[in-house]
Amino acid sequence: MKKFRLHFDKDKEERWLNEMSQKGWAMVEYFAGLYVFVPCKPGEYTYRVDMPEDFRSRPSWKKNRENNREYISLVEETGAEYVCGWGWWIFFRKETAKGGFELYTDIESQVALYQRIRRLFLMLGVIECCIAFQHIANTILFFATRDDLNSLSGADMFLMVCLVSVCFLVAGVIGAFFMMCWKLTRKIRDLQK
């Protein structure tokens, strides 16, 4: 079974994956919002979504992969298994029968995780803003060069609809990223109390 979902909140995503496992669906693959599930015994696995590496601390991808591999084998030694990875994200699961599964057991490391995620979202948000700026400039240019908007050709009409809808899409993504940054800030504050 395949499901498409855009999760910005890793805690909600984790909850959702665990609910799916409760219903007898185990996630086995992820790519850009597409989750692949296979049948399992209800509640067979506990899932954890992780981002162990800071995106700026290890500039080389090779080094990053190697560090991740070291980390993954450490997690596997604790009885869990690596499901898949995407970008900076890693999905782990552990058979519920083997006991509890927590990756971050003290407040300091939980705060550090949220801070890593917040930095990532902040960077993505800023990049999105640059793209949006470029795009808005294009859209304005489009309207400025057509003097009579009532007599647009079919192709122009299509282009206009595309430009405007991409505007909304980009605005939505930027909103989601910054909303997440704010939410993470709140979570960090709650943990530090």
Place this chain on the structure above:
Amino acid sequence: MPVKQIAMTEAVYYILLSLQAPNHGYGIIQNTMELTGGRLEMGAGTLYGAINTLLDKGWICLYSEDKQSRKKKQYIITEEGSLALQQEIERLEELLENGKRMMQQRNVNAGEMTDQGKELGMNGKKGAADEKIQVTL
């Protein structure tokens, strides 16, 4: 070189204790479990983050690396790490001593107050004792 005194997290403290002898990641988790009688089961993410911080600080270093199986990286505590650990143990001793002494004093005061209360024929013995504690503390 004096190390700046900041309270260590439990994780850092037990990692340093576990690295008196060369040890690898999972060994640290197991050792900590043993030392705390199963109370502290360190998560892999917590451990991994702490190991990287300690490597950056120079409190621990890589001891050996098995190229065949990447996972068997062993770490060991450094001079600087030992010094920091020693300072932390002294700090914790001070905490413990102060705590014990103050609690003992409190118990003695409470005892005295109860006796006085008896002599005066007061009814609210416990209440009077509590009041005294607040005053003395």
